[in-house]
Each structure stands twice: as structure tokens, then as C-alpha cells.
Amino acid sequence: MSAAEEPHITVDNTMGAAFIGVICAASLYGVSCVQTWFYFNRYPGDLWYIKCLVAIVWLFDSIHQALISHTVYFYVVTNFNNVSEQANLVWSILLEVLFNGLIGFVVQSFLTMRVWKMSNQNKPLTVLIVLFVLGELTCSVAFTISSLKLVTWTDLTHLKSLSMTVNVLGAVADVMIAAGLFYFLHRSRTGFKKSDTMISKLIMFTVSTGLLTSICAVASLLSILIWGKTLIYVAFYFSLGRLYSNSLLATLNARKSIRGLNDEDGGNVSFSLQTFSNKLRPSRRNMKMAPNQTNISIKIDTTQELIRDKATKEKDFESDITDVGRSEDTSEAV
Structure with missing residues (x-):
């Protein structure tokens, strides 16, 4: 986060925005708690590292919520009439930057792995995204270490460019x-029709995930630039980590409902999007040479994928984007 340029922080002109930010973040935290409970109850058979991923995100979310709540309580309640203390930095508002960065790093790393799988291991694209994700985490850690040595809000203004870099890198990585x-x-x-409907729903989740977090990061950045003498930007920054965690949990929890689209008419087709798309490419080439055989060729490919999934019961991790159409027997593995 960035420092305000005003030497003295007062309840009247800055902490109102911070208080609103904590309320919004607390509301989103409640949603993430419900989603976490829903995940562990609905997907008890998920692989252990996916369960650990969800648990770690929830833990970081909880710590971050406790930190920002302590910050607002310190300034608005404990030191409401203590103007001199309000001019000083409290440790919790500095440490929350680190946990916000950690939440973003975990979720963005998970999504980057999806890009790696969906792009058939496109190294240039994946490496570029990884650089932005690591850059955001590095700047968050650097900001936290540097800011913990400072005393007043005036001192924190020297780290304004670093805090802006965090927001820029995060927004670019999300996009x-x-x-x-x-x-x-x-x-x-x-x-x-059925598979395309599932893909369309996955696209909706993907776009909404990147869009919400990007908008929040950009809003925080613009608030620093336009209202640098206030804490308006924290109203957005406090909620950023919560948007990351909720987008991850919403995507994981939506797997069964997305796969349910496949069974509405009694269908039971299981396929991997990555494998399926690769399988269809030669079929499309065959369409030009033998259009009358297209439907037969596609049907055989699809049946082979279903048999292979049932026979091998593969347990390699594939997210709902790369394997949203698994049969119910293997739906517990992402």
C-alpha cells in the first residue's frame, strides 16, 4: 500500500474510508468462510495439495482480516482523541500488505498453472506471467520490510512508488x-452444445476473476494518485485479497454445477478440454476431405476418452478448466 502525503492522519478525513474498507473486507471474509466450509463438505475426495491450497488461502485471509481490523480499532477506538498517536504508524497496517501479497501470489500461481496446462506448456507466456507474479510478491515483501522500520505516516511517503508498483504488477498479472x-x-x-456450454461458463468465471481483481487494484492505484492525502485507497486495497480468495473458492466449488450441465439430458460424457481440443484438430482436417465421416470420427474420439478416463482413473491434477467434464466417479479430483 502507499503512504498518504498528509503528515497527520485524523479520524475525520481519512479513517472513514479505512473503516468502510474493513466492513467490505469483513463481508467478503464471511463469504470466503462459507465457501471454504462448502468446499470441504462437497469435495472431501480432492487431492491433498488442493485441500492444502484452500486451507492456506483461508488462513492468510483470516490473518489479514485480523490485521486490518486491529488497524482501524487502534486509530478509531483506542486512540480516537490521541492526535499525536494517529500520526504514527501501527504495525498491523504494514504487515497486512505482506499477507495481501501472499494471498495474491498463491491464487495467481494456481491460475498460472492453468495457463501452462491449457496452452500445451507454452513456456514464453508462462514465464512472462510468472515474472509479474513473482515481481508483485517481491515488491510486497520489500515494502513490508522497509515500512516496518518507519515511524510516521510522513516517513511512509518515501515508499509510494513501491506501493504503486505492487498494484500495477498485480493488475497486469491478472489481465x-x-x-x-x-x-x-x-x-x-x-x-x-453441452461441452461448449460448459466452456462458456468457465470463460465467465475466468473473466470475472481477472476483471474484479484488476479493477480493485487499478482503483487502489488511482486513489493513491488522485487522493494521495487520504486513505481512500485502502477501501479498495483491504478487499483485494478477499476477492482473490473468493474467486478461487467460487471456481473450485462450481465444478459440480458446471459438470451438471452435461447430465441435464441424461448425458454422461467425460473429457479433458486440452485433450479434447487436440483430438478434434485432426477431425477438423478430415472434415475437408471426408465431411460425411465427421460425426462418426468425433463420436469415436469422445468414446475413447470416456473409456480411458474410466479405465485409468487418472489422479494427476487438472483444474476444472482443463478437466471439467469428468464422470462422477473421478469428479473429486480437480
Whole structure:
């Protein structure tokens, strides 16, 4: 986060925005708690590292919520009439930057792995995204270490450029991840109505995930630039980590409902989007040479994928984007 340029922070002109930010973050935290409970109850058979991922995100979320709540309580309640103390920094508002960065790093790393899988291991694209994700985490850690040595809000103004860099890197990483997943999902359309409906729903989740976090990061950045003498930007920054965690949990919890689209008419098709799209490419080439055989070829490929999934019961991790259509027997593995 960035420092306000005003030497003295007063309840009247700055902490109102911070208080609103804590309320919004607390509301989103309640949603993430419900989603976490829902996840562990609905997907007890998920692989252990996916459960650990969810648990770690929830833990960081809880710590971050406790830190920002302590910050507002310190300034608005404990030191409401203590103007000199309000001019000083409290440790919790500095440490919350680190946990916000950690939440973003974990979720963005998870989504980057999806881009890696969906792009058939496109190294240049994946490396570029990883650089932005690592850059955001590095700047968050550097900001936290540097700011903990400071005493007043005036001192914190020297780290304004670093805090702005955190927001910029986060927004760019979110946009790149969302754009990459959107492109590869759109390219994976098969021509089957049910599978295309599932892909469309996944695209909606992908775009909303990147869009919400990007808008929040940009709003925080613009608030620093336009209202630098206030704490308006924290109203957005406090909620950023919560948007990351909720977007992750919403995507994981939506897997069964998305797969349910496949069973509405009694269908039971299981496929991997990545494999399925690769399978269809030769079929599309065959369409030009033997259009009358197209439907038979596609049907055989689809049946082979279903048999292979049932026979091998593969347990390699694939997210709901790369394997949203698994049969109910293997739906517990992401």
C-alpha cells in the first residue's frame, strides 16, 4: 500500500474510508468462510495439495482480516482523541500488505498453472506471467520490510512508488492470466452444445476473476494518485485479497454445477478440454476431405476418452478448466 502525503492522519478525513474498507473486507471474509466450509463438505475426495491450497488461502485471509481490523480499532477506538498517536504508524497496517501479497501470489500461481496446462506448456507466456507474479510478491515483501522500520505516516511517503508498483504488477498479472485462459478456452470449443456450454461458463468465471481483481487494484492505484492525502485507497486495497480468495473458492466449488450441465439430458460424457481440443484438430482436417465421416470420427474420439478416463482413473491434477467434464466417479479430483 502507499503512504498518504498528509503528515497527520485524523479520524475525520481519512479513517472513514479505512473503516468502510474493513466492513467490505469483513463481508467478503464471511463469504470466503462459507465457501471454504462448502468446499470441504462437497469435495472431501480432492487431492491433498488442493485441500492444502484452500486451507492456506483461508488462513492468510483470516490473518489479514485480523490485521486490518486491529488497524482501524487502534486509530478509531483506542486512540480516537490521541492526535499525536494517529500520526504514527501501527504495525498491523504494514504487515497486512505482506499477507495481501501472499494471498495474491498463491491464487495467481494456481491460475498460472492453468495457463501452462491449457496452452500445451507454452513456456514464453508462462514465464512472462510468472515474472509479474513473482515481481508483485517481491515488491510486497520489500515494502513490508522497509515500512516496518518507519515511524510516521510522513516517513511512509518515501515508499509510494513501491506501493504503486505492487498494484500495477498485480493488475497486469491478472489481465494476462484472464486473457490467456479466455483465449485457450475459446480455442477449445468443440462444436458440441453441452461441452461448449460448459466452456462458456468457465470463460465467465475466468473473466470475472481477472476483471474484479484488476479493477480493485487499478482503483487502489488511482486513489493513491488522485487522493494521495487520504486513505481512500485502502477501501479498495483491504478487499483485494478477499476477492482473490473468493474467486478461487467460487471456481473450485462450481465444478459440480458446471459438470451438471452435461447430465441435464441424461448425458454422461467425460473429457479433458486440452485433450479434447487436440483430438478434434485432426477431425477438423478430415472434415475437408471426408465431411460425411465427421460425426462418426468425433463420436469415436469422445468414446475413447470416456473409456480411458474410466479405465485409468487418472489422479494427476487438472483444474476444472482443463478437466471439467469428468464422470462422477473421478469428479473429486480437480
